Amino acid sequence: MERWKALILSVAVGAILLGAAQPGPNETGALPDSPVTETRPS
Amino acid sequence: MMHQLRFGSMDTEVGLWLVSRAPGASAALTAARHVIEEYARALSRFRPDSELSRLNAAAGRGPQAVSPMLYEVVRVALEQARGSRGLFDPTVRGRVVGFRRVTLGDGTVALPSGAELDLGGIAKGYLADRVAEQLARVGPALVDAGGDMRALGQDWPVGVRNPLSPERQLAVLRLRDQAAATSSVTKRGRHLIDPRTGQPSESDVHTAVVVAPTAVEAETAAKAALLLGRREGGRYLAERGLEGWLL
Numbered sequence: 001m002e003r004w005k006a007l008i009l010s011v012a013v014g015a016i017l018l019g020a021a022q023p024g025p026n027e028t029g030a031l032p033d034s035p036v037t038e039t040r041p042s
Numbered sequence: 043m044m045h046q047l048r049f050g051s052m053d054t055e056v057g058l059w060l061v062s063r064a065p066g067a068s069a070a071l072t073a074a075r076h077v078i079e080e081y082a083r084a085l086s087r088f089r090p091d092s093e094l095s096r097l098n099a100a101a102g103r104g105p106q107a108v109s110p111m112l113y114e115v116v117r118v119a120l121e122q123a124r125g126s127r128g129l130f131d132p133t134v135r136g137r138v139v140g141f142r143r144v145t146l147g148d149g150t151v152a153l154p155s156g157a158e159l160d161l162g163g164i165a166k167g168y169l170a171d172r173v174a175e176q177l178a179r180v181g182p183a184l185v186d187a188g189g190d191m192r193a194l195g196q197d198w199p200v201g202v203r204n205p206l207s208p209e210r211q212l213a214v215l216r217l218r219d220q221a222a223a224t225s226s227v228t229k230r231g232r233h234l235i236d237p238r239t240g241q242p243s244e245s246d247v248h249t250a251v252v253v254a255p256t257a258v259e260a261e262t263a264a265k266a267a268l269l270l271g272r273r274e275g276g277r278y279l280a281e282r283g284l285e286g287w288l289l
Contacts, residue, residue, distance in 0.1 A: 032044065032059075032198070032199055033199065034199055034214075035199045035200055035201035035211065035214055036046070036057070036059055036184065036198075036199070036200075037057050037184070037186040037191070037200060037201070038189075038200060038201030038202060038203045038211055039189050039190070039191050039200055039201070039202055039203065039215070039222045039223060039224045039251060040188075040189035040203040040208075040224050041189060041205075041224050041225060041226035041229050041249070042054070042163055042166045042167075042187070042188045042189040042190045042223060042224065042225075042261065
């Protein structure tokens with residue numbers, strides 16, 4: 001494979017993997033260890 | 043992966059959190075939001091066209107057919123009113139008529155003349171419970187309905203707002219298969235009415251925070267303990283095996 005094609009392919013694969021690791025709509029990506037909210041007079 | 047959805051509804055802020063890798067997790071949050079908004083439309087007393095407003099307008103005109111949704115929340119409210127010996131009363135709003143004169147029939151609710159139901163507080167607890175149980179089918183879930191919490195499936199850290207300094211938290215609770223609610227003598231400048239007297243509360247407690255198995259129980263117990271004051275309120279919680287802080 002030509003070098004420039006390999007480069008494009010690796011960038012594309014990287015972008016796909018990065019996209020999969022990023023939170024989508026409504027996702028924060030991490031479990032909470034500090035309060036996400038608080039109880040208050042309702 | 044944790045998913046979250048925050049939005050305004052029921053005249054307050056609502057938050058939903060769900061831990062799941064299932065492809066339908068985000069859709070489950072959206073569906074939960076629709077459930078909350080449907081209830082909010084039906085149970086709002088600020089919307090003249092809501093089902094609750096129509097029921098209140100029909101007070102004194104005998105049994106009125108209501109939707110299963112409104113019927114269930116009224117049934118839960120009356121159950122909590124009986125269980126709290128009237129310290130929580132969904133009919134209290136300006137004029138005290140008393141929950142004992144509200145009657146349920148086969149899909150109907152009858153309000154006595156002059157009565158007006160206010161389901162604001164209990165509906166938040168009811169929805170926190172119902173929606174959390176629905177989301178928990180997908181994964182561990184936390185629902186915050188305007189400060190009423192229900193946490194299922196894992197430890198969820200939940201702050202306790204400092205009533206004197208709202209930007210600071212008094213403590214952090216770790217809730218798992220539990221609920222929490224807070225009640226205060228003043229809310230948005232309005233003083234809490236004691237249903238026993240029809241007058242503003244003279245409690246020596248400013249804020250009550252209660253942890254209970256369900257948000258409905260926590261909501262009712264927080265209000266009851268607050269009205270009873272430090273000594274009797276503490277006894278009320280202890281009798282029911284509930285944890286709480288009377289501030």
